[in-house]
Each structure stands twice: as C-alpha cells, then as structure tokens.
Amino acid sequence: EPEVTQTPSHQVTQMGQEVILRCVPISNHLYFYWYRQILGQKVEFLVSFYNNEISEKSEIFDDQFSVERPDGSNFTLKIRSTKLEDSAMYFCASSKARTNQETQYFGPGTRLLVL
Amino acid sequence: DQQVKQNSPSLSVQEGRISILNCDYTNSMFDYFLWYKKYPAEGPTFLISISSIKDKNEDGRFTVFLNKSAKHLSLHIVPSQPGDSAVYFCAALSGGGADGLTFGKGTHLIIQP
Numbered sequence: 579e580p581e582v583t584q585t586p587s588h589q590v591t592q593m594g595q596e597v598i599l600r601c602v603p604i605s606n607h608l609y610f611y612w613y614r615q616i617l618g619q620k621v622e623f624l625v626s627f628y629n630n631e632i633s634e635k636s637e638i639f640d641d642q643f644s645v646e647r648p649d650g651s652n653f654t655l656k657i658r659s660t661k662l663e664d665s666a667m668y669f670c671a672s673s674k675a676r677t678n679q680e681t682q683y684f685g686p687g688t689r690l691l692v693l
Numbered sequence: 694d695q696q697v698k699q700n701s702p703s704l705s706v707q708e709g710r711i712s713i714l715n716c717d718y719t720n721s722m723f724d725y726f727l728w729y730k731k732y733p734a735e736g737p738t739f740l741i742s743i744s745s746i747k748d749k750n751e752d753g754r755f756t757v758f759l760n761k762s763a764k765h766l767s768l769h770i771v772p773s774q775p776g777d778s779a780v781y782f783c784a785a786l787s788g789g790g791a792d793g794l795t796f797g798k799g800t801h802l803i804i805q806p
Contacts, residue, residue: 582736584736609792611792613794619798620782620797621737621782621784621794621796623793623794623795624793625793626792626793633792636793669736669737671736676792681727681739681742682727682739682794683739684729684737684738684739685736686734686735686736687734687735687736
C-alpha cells in the first residue's frame with residue numbers, strides 16, 4: 579500500500595541553524611501538508627500546498643518557515659533559523675483532494691531537536 | 694482555544710469489550726470529522742471518518758457516531774483487541790474552505806488482557 583515517507587527520522591541542530599525536512603507524498607496525491615506536534619501537546623496544522631503554491635497556512639507558519647516542491651516527488655519544509663521552541667515532531671501528509679472528499683494520510687514524522 | 698476536545702486523556706478497557714472514545718467540538722463550521730490512531734514514534738494512521746450529513750459510519754470493528762446538535766462524536770471499537778492500544782485523535786475540518794485539520798489532544802486507549 580502506498581505511504582508517505584519522511585527523512586530524516588531524527589534531526590538534531592543548533593539554535594539559529596537552518597534545517598530542511600523532506601517528505602515524499604503518495605504519488606497520485608495533489609494536496610500536501612505539514613503538521614507539528616510539540617511533546618505533550620496536540621498535533622497542529624502548519625501549512626497546505628497545492629498546485630505549487632501555499633493553499634493555507636496557520637499563524638504558526640511565520641516567515642522563518644517555507645515549503646517547496648523542488649521536483650515531482652519531494653515536498654520540503656525549511657526552517658530558516660531554528661529556535662528552541664521549534665523542537666517537535668513534524669508530520670507530512672498528503673491527500674488526493676481536499677479532506678472533506680479525501681482523507682489526509684500521514685508520514686511517520688521527523689523528530690527535530692533544537693539545542 | 695480548544696475547538697476539538699477529548700476530555701479523557703486515557704481509557705482502560707478489557708480485551709473483547711467495547712471501547713468508546715469521545716470527542717466534543719465547538720466550531721459550528723466543522724463539517725467533516727476523522728479519527729486517527731497513533732503508536733509511539735509513528736505518524737497518525739487514518740481509521741474512519743464521517744461527514745456532517747450523516748450520523749453514523751461503520752467500518753468493521755469501528756463505528757463513528759455524530760450528534761450534531763450536541764456537537765459530539767464518539768468512536769466505538771468492538772470487540773477491543775490488544776493491538777488497539779494506542780493514542781486516538783479526533784480531528785475536524787471546517788467547511789469554510791480550510792485545508793488544515795484541527796486535532797484534539799488525544800485519548801490513550803489501553804486494552805487489558
């Protein structure tokens with residue numbers, strides 16, 4: 579069964595450094611998403627991406643974040659200058675269409691630790 | 694502002710019995726609801742969903758009930774199996790054109806032998 583994959587599974591970085599989290603969505607899906615879960619808290623929506631542009635973003639998704647689909651398969655989340663509070667699990671998800679028609683399927687996550 | 698609330702952080706059920714997980718919401722714009730299951734160190738796995746035009750959806754051992762007037766939904770798992778032990782998240786989507794799911798904090802279901 580097709581699945582969303584994410585790399586790396588773990589990332590440790592120093593505060594102020596840039597990180598790029600990578601995702602390969604399910605191949606015939608058109609909508610892509612990033613979510614995060616800070617330890618002990620709920621999963622929070624960051625951004626959605628469709629047709630090579632941001633479709634929606636939350637207030638968490640500020641100027642230090644960016645997303646890109648550099649080729650036909652990868653979807654990336656870049657954090658320009660990491661802060662301690664960016665430490666979290668980051669989940670990528672994809673769907674064939676908007677969720678009230680199609681379900682969002684999640685990847686296994688990247689655990690980001692900012693020191 | 695908790696628009697989706699799962700008030701039970703944990704629930705313990707005996708194997709073979711029914712597990713009932715509850716979820717309440719406050720946003721009247723939500724029109725699609727999903728349940729996800731999550732094991733440690735893994736991403737959320739989709740279980741079952743329901744549109745606001747329905748009041749029940751069933752898939753094997755899993756049934757979701759929606760009470761729109763009470764803004765309440767529940768997930769029934771019957772019979773409960775040891776592999777069902779996980780954290781269950783309720784999530785909702787607004788019909789107002791939003792893409793992002795709003796999640797509850799989750800309920801940790803423990804199935805006891």
